[in-house]
Amino acid sequence: MRRKLALMTGAGSLCGVTPALANGWNMPVGVTDVSRDIHSLHMTIFWICVVIGVVVFGVMFYSLLRFRRSRHTDSANFHENTTVEILWTTVPLLILVGMALPATATLRQMYDTSEADLDVMITGQQWRWRYEYLGEDVGFTSSLSTPRAQITGEEERQEHYLLEVDEPLVLPVGRKVRFLMTADDVIHSWWVPELAVKQDTIPGFVNENWVRINEPGIYRGQCAELCGKDHAFMPIVVHAMESDEFDTWLADRKEAAAQEALGVDREWALDELMERGEQVYNSVCASCHQVDGSGSEPAFPALAGNEQLLSDVEFHIDVVLNGVPGTPMAAYRNNMNPVELASVITYERNAWGNETGDAVQPSEIQSRLE
Amino acid sequence: MWKVVKSVLAAFFGVQNERQRSEDFQHGNPGAFIAVGLVLAAVMVGLIALVAILASR
Missing domain, CATH: 1.10.287.90 (Helix Hairpins)
Known part of the structure; x- marks a missing residue:
């Protein structure tokens, strides 16, 4: 008692x-x-x-x-x-x-998502986020950047373990930003607690949400809808900048995108393609096929020493552009520009002991996309 | 009539006293309760819709 x-x-x-x-x-x-x-x-x-x-x-x-x-209390005895x-x-x-x-x-x-100053399309993919600034020709993929060694326990975990990405979503402070949210494969959920946004992204639907951030800073979040093997490895990082700083950033990105679009027509050297390809591969492909191309059987085939791919460049291009139905391999034709596609295919054909010497040209990919 | 309305309102609210309840069951006409119930339910829906329309203007 x-x-x-x-x-x-x-x-x-x-x-x-x-x-x-x-x-x-x-x-x-x-x-x-x-x-x-x-x-x-x-x-x-x-x-x-x-x-x-x-x-x-x-x-x-x-x-x-x-x-x-x-205590021998008498119970009360009344009806209503x-x-x-x-x-x-x-x-x-x-x-x-x-x-x-x-x-x-x-x-x-x-x-109330009306009267937004900026529209950002957010697309969930297994297992990364894609951001597109609508009407600005700027878009990129944002993937986990925590080194594999920290995940496997070979290295010590750092402060932002599993909450860090290669390219954060950059947003301006003080402007109303509308999010148009969807997914390519399964249901994900875009969740950043500091922004009070937790919105499911659903294939075939476009959900809306909005923020007007008051303070510049870095805000971190995670996917909040169980979406498969690497659900825990697709964090969200929002970098909120002062308005003018954001405008400079956006102009720079636009310029870089325009430069890359110009590069589609010229002839690319193998080294150039390899350099760009490694970047793209580690950001987009490595979560399944591993940084060393060893894959993760049976769902994610090894790319290193993969005879089927290496002997047939047309097949390789087709797989990357159109995906493989019935498997987790997605179609990347709309998610990357021709330079990225060409360079990542070139990288896969010449890295980790693969030595085809093929330099797949962006112009070739461009003609395939049309 | 007023008695029927009062009883229906009490039912909407969920509380009725025993004296009134037994009186209704002895002397009341079920059809009257059902009719008044339907009318008042429609009135309630209309009221809520009105509040929602006013609030969202």
Whole structure:
């Protein structure tokens, strides 16, 4: 009995530990107005629940102890009490309406994707994210950059283990950014707690969401919908920049994309293709086929020493462009530009002891894509 | 009539006192309760729709 009381007071004092709640135990306040609203809504409802819990369990435990059998209490014996019944119907009704009003107001705000300053298409793929700045001709794939050795335990894990990518999504501060979210293969979920966005990306559907970030910074998230073998290895990193800094970044990316588009027509040297190809391979292909091309049988065939690929360049190009139906191998014709496609195929045909000497030209790929 | 409306409203709310309940069951006409129930349900739907329309303007 005394132990029970000690447990109860223990539980009571836990409620007072608000600072601890704000340090990783609770949802973050976040860096957008909506995330702030969601957080305060969450806290309000949390404290309403705490008060209700304390009152209900308080009355219950008081009655259990005060009127227990060993005290020879006579039980009350009445049938109905309309006043009490009206009261216990009205009070929860008022509490629920009181919670529904601010919640609905916040929901309406979250769903209002109109009048955006910038549209970003987010596409989930097994197992990486693709970002496209609509109308800007800028798009790239964002893959996990944590070294394999940290995952296998050969190296010590760093601070942002499994929460770091090769190319973060860059967004401007203070502008309304609309996300158009979909997926290529299975359902993923784009989740960044600090932005209060957790939106399923579904093949064949386009979901919408939006943010207006208040503070520059790096915000990290993860895929929140179990999507296969590397579900834990497709993190999200958002780099929020000051508006003018963002404009410079976007202009640079546009310029680089335009340069690469110009490069489609010229003849590329093997070395050039290999250099670019290694970059692309490690970002896009290595999660399945491994950095050393050894694959992961049976789902992901080895590319190193793969006779079927090496003996037939047409077949190789076809697999990368159009995928292999019925297997996890996706079609990459719409996910990469001709230079990336040509260089990654060249890389695969000349790396890890593969020595075909083939330099697949971007112009060749371009004509295949048309 | 007013009594029937009151009883139907009490049913909507979910609380009715015992005296009223037994009176309804002895003297009431089931058809009247059903009719008033349907009308009031329609009124409630209309009210909620009105609130939603006003709130989303």
